[in-house]
Each structure stands twice: as structure tokens, then as C-alpha cells.
Amino acid sequence: GAGVSQSPSNKVTEKGKDVELRCDPISGHTALYWYRQRLGQGLEFLIYFQGNSAPDKSGLPSDRFSAERTGESVSTLTIQRTQQEDSAVYLCASSRGTGSNEKLFFGSGTQLSVL
Amino acid sequence: AQSVTQLGSHVSVSEGALVLLRCNYSSSVPPYLFWYVQYPNQGLQLLLKYTSAATLVKGINGFEAEFKKSETSFHLTKPSAHMSDAAEYFCAVSEGGYNKLIFGAGTRLAVHP
Numbered sequence: 001g002a003g004v005s006q007s008p009s010n011k012v013t014e015k016g017k018d019v020e021l022r023c024d025p026i027s028g029h030t031a032l033y034w035y036r037q038r039l040g041q042g043l044e045f046l047i048y049f050q051g052n053s054a055p056d057k058s059g060l061p062s063d064r065f066s067a068e069r070t071g072e073s074v075s076t077l078t079i080q081r082t083q084q085e086d087s088a089v090y091l092c093a094s095s096r097g098t099g100s101n102e103k104l105f106f107g108s109g110t111q112l113s114v115l
Numbered sequence: 116a117q118s119v120t121q122l123g124s125h126v127s128v129s130e131g132a133l134v135l136l137r138c139n140y141s142s143s144v145p146p147y148l149f150w151y152v153q154y155p156n157q158g159l160q161l162l163l164k165y166t167s168a169a170t171l172v173k174g175i176n177g178f179e180a181e182f183k184k185s186e187t188s189f190h191l192t193k194p195s196a197h198m199s200d201a202a203e204y205f206c207a208v209s210e211g212g213y214n215k216l217i218f219g220a221g222t223r224l225a226v227h228p
Binding site: 003004031033035040041042043044045048056091093095098099101102103104105106107108109 | 119121124132147151156157158159160161166205207214216217218219220221
């Protein structure tokens with residue numbers, strides 16, 4: 001497709017289970033970002049990829065959160081031993097380059113609900 | 116650290132009325148500033164951005180924003196609201212020399228007939 005694709009669109013899981021969220025960026029986009037949006041709050045930066053490497057992981061809330069990216073393509077965000085406070089919309093964005101002047105394209109997000 | 120404050124989590128206007136969504140930022144360096152819109156069940160879309168060129172920035176759908184350094188503000192305006200403008204609006208500032216955005220909490224705009 002032409003845009004950033006995220007899957008699944010909705011995920012309901014039980015506390016303590018692991019989840020994997022997937023992001024397919026726009027083809028050719030070298031930069032990829034993960035954000036989290038809790039109910040009633042703004043977006044929180046989680047991690048940024050330039051190609052396969054992650055120069056900035058400063059937003060990952062705990063060591064239960066990890067992310068990887070293969071090639072300059074798909075990225076997965078993994079949350080281990082999910083907690084109720086992990087419930088949020090997880091948004092992925094990509095851009096052609098990394099400069100602040102580059103336009104970010106956002107996916108529609110994955111709504112994660114931890115019961 | 117940079118931060119963004121959006122005054123008013125909910126704003127309601129009549130169709131045809133002026134839209135004013137407020138955003139104040141803090142930054143120790145000249146910022147890049149953005150407004151994004153999120154329509155129901157859709158991803159965020161860029162409305163406009165300020166990148167140290169003209170202080171009055173025009174965006175899509177008739178929106179514009181003015182960068183005021185003295186007030187550390189970047190308020191979003193539209194002269195005449197349309198029903199289709201109902202959405203959530205996010206102000207953001209970039210940090211770190213790359214496209215890492217710090218977002219405000221968002222303002223939900225309702226437009227009534």
C-alpha cells in the first residue's frame with residue numbers, strides 16, 4: 001500500500017502475556033518512529049530507527065519494551081509481560097530522511113488493551 | 116527539555132465561527148513546530164509546520180499558525196469553521212535535530228451547526 005501500515009489494528013491480551021506489534025513503513029523511508037498514545041494524552045515518543053539501528057531508545061518505558069527493524073522495512077515492537085498501564089494506541093510513523101524538515105507519515109495505530 | 120502545552124482539551128465552535136487552538140512551547144534552541152490533525156479512526160496528518168522561515172505559516176484546509184517567539188506560542192487558527200474540521204489537533208515541537216516530536220496533549224475540536 002501507499003501508506004504506513006500497522007497490524008493488528010486492535011489487540012486484546014491478558015496481563016502477563018507478551019504482544020508483538022508490527023509496522024510496515026512507506027517503501028524507501030529510512031526513518032521509522034514508534035509513539036504511544038494513552039487515553040486523553042498526547043503522543044509519547046518511544047524509539048527511533050535510522051535504517052536498522054536505533055540511535056534513540058530513550059522513550060521505551062521499561063526493559064519489557066523492545067523493538068527491532070529488519071532491512072529498512074518492517075519493524076516490530078514487543079511488549080513482554082504486559083501490564084494494564086500498557087493499554088494505549090501504539091503509533092508508527094516513517095519519513096524519507098531523518099531531518100526535522102522531513103514529513104512524517106503516521107499509521108492508524110494498534111489499539112492495545114490489557115485486561 | 117522541550118515541552119508543549121495545549122490550552123483547552125476541548126473546544127467547541129459554531130459552523131462559520133473562528134477557530135483558535137492554543138499552543139505554547141518551551142525550547143532552549145530555535146524550534147521546529149508542527150500542527151497535526153487526527154480524524155476519527157485515521158492516522159495523524161500534518162496540517163502545517165514552522166521551520167524558521169516565515170512566522171505566519173499556511174497549511175491545508177484553510178488553517179494557519181503564527182510563530183511568536185516573544186510569547187513562545189504557535190496558535191492555530193481558521194477564519195471559518197466547517198463541520199468537517201471536527202477532529203483532534205496536536206501541536207508538536209521537534210527535538211534532537213531529527214524528526215523526534217514532542218507532542219502536546221491534544222485539543223478536541225467540535226463544530227456544531
